[in-house]
Amino acid sequence: MCPVLGHLDDMEHRIQALYEQFGGPLLRHVRKTTGNDLQWAEDVVQETMVRAWRHSDRLQWEPGLVWAWLLTVARRIVIDGRRRRSARPREVEPPEADTVPVPDGCDRALSAIVVADALRSLSQEHREVIEQTYLRDRTISEAAEILGIPPGTVKSRLYYGIRALRGLLRDKGVAG
Amino acid sequence: MHPEVAAYVLGVLDDADLQAFERHLDSCERxxxxxxxxxxxxxLLDDLKLQPSASEDDDPPISMSR
Incomplete structure (x- = not known):
């Protein structure tokens, strides 16, 4: 067999094996962040699998770490997609920690109340870097410019803020 | 302690930092x-960030009128 075709064949097999191992759970997880857009979620899973194949040395990690890495890769792909989709100028009110979503009886709305409450309990420095990065799909350097602080400070505050938030959410029984 | 790990988990590192951090991750057990x-x-932040019944393609954040 031609070596190039043989290589492609091998790549296809290995990506197929990755799908069998991780595809289902990853798709279920990603769908929650694509507003149930199944096509988009499937594209995200496919891109994640291709990246996993390109860095297949990381697949030798222990399973919990591999899973955490795949979730992180997929999350970034979703965020990049959302940034592209909303590239046109628009101003929507982002979530603020001092407002609370209307409960609609579903778990997610209840969880949102708990998370909003926990965010409110953080120091302003910690809360604002979380709001200016993750909650608005902004990168570190974009948030640094808006906040007028160095990117390294944003990274550091984000680290302590996220650790503090996780501690609060654990106390409330919603984080592992 | 390497604070970039939080930005990495959240997916908000700038592209250049992202590549560098993943290389660092390969050898940093912490x-x-x-x-x-x-x-x-x-x-958990997604529960706050994303509207559960989002039907528009631009995925607006959850409405938060009291």
Whole structure:
């Protein structure tokens, strides 16, 4: 067999094996962040699998770490997609920690109340870097410019803020 | 302690930092362990960030009128 075709064949097999191992759970997880857009979620899973194949040395990690890495890769792909989709100028009110979503009886709305409450309990420095990065799909350097602080400070505050938030959410029984 | 791990988990590192951090992650057990530990947080923030019944393609944040 031609070596190039043989290589492609091998790549296809290995990506197929990755799908069998991780595809289902990853798709279920990603769908929650694509507003149930199944096509988009499937594209995200496919891109994640291709990246996993390109860095297949990381697949030798222990399973919990591999899973955490795949979730992180997929999350970034979703965020990049959302940034592209909303590239046109628009101003929507982002979530603020001092407002609370209307409960609609579903778990997610209840969880949102708990998370909003926990965010409110953080120091302003910690809360604002979380709001200016993750909650608005902004990168570190974009948030640094808006906040007028160095990117390294944003990274550091984000680290302590996220650790503090996780501690609060654990106390409330919603984080592992 | 390597604070970039939080930005990495949240998916908000700038592209150049992202590549560099993933290379660092390959050899830093502390960051590997924090990558697992912090995994819940962005998922929980998504409950606040994403409207459950979002039907528009631009995925507006959850409406928060009291």
């Amino acid at each position: 960051c590997q362990s924090e990558l697992k530990e912090l995994q819940d947080v962005p998922d």
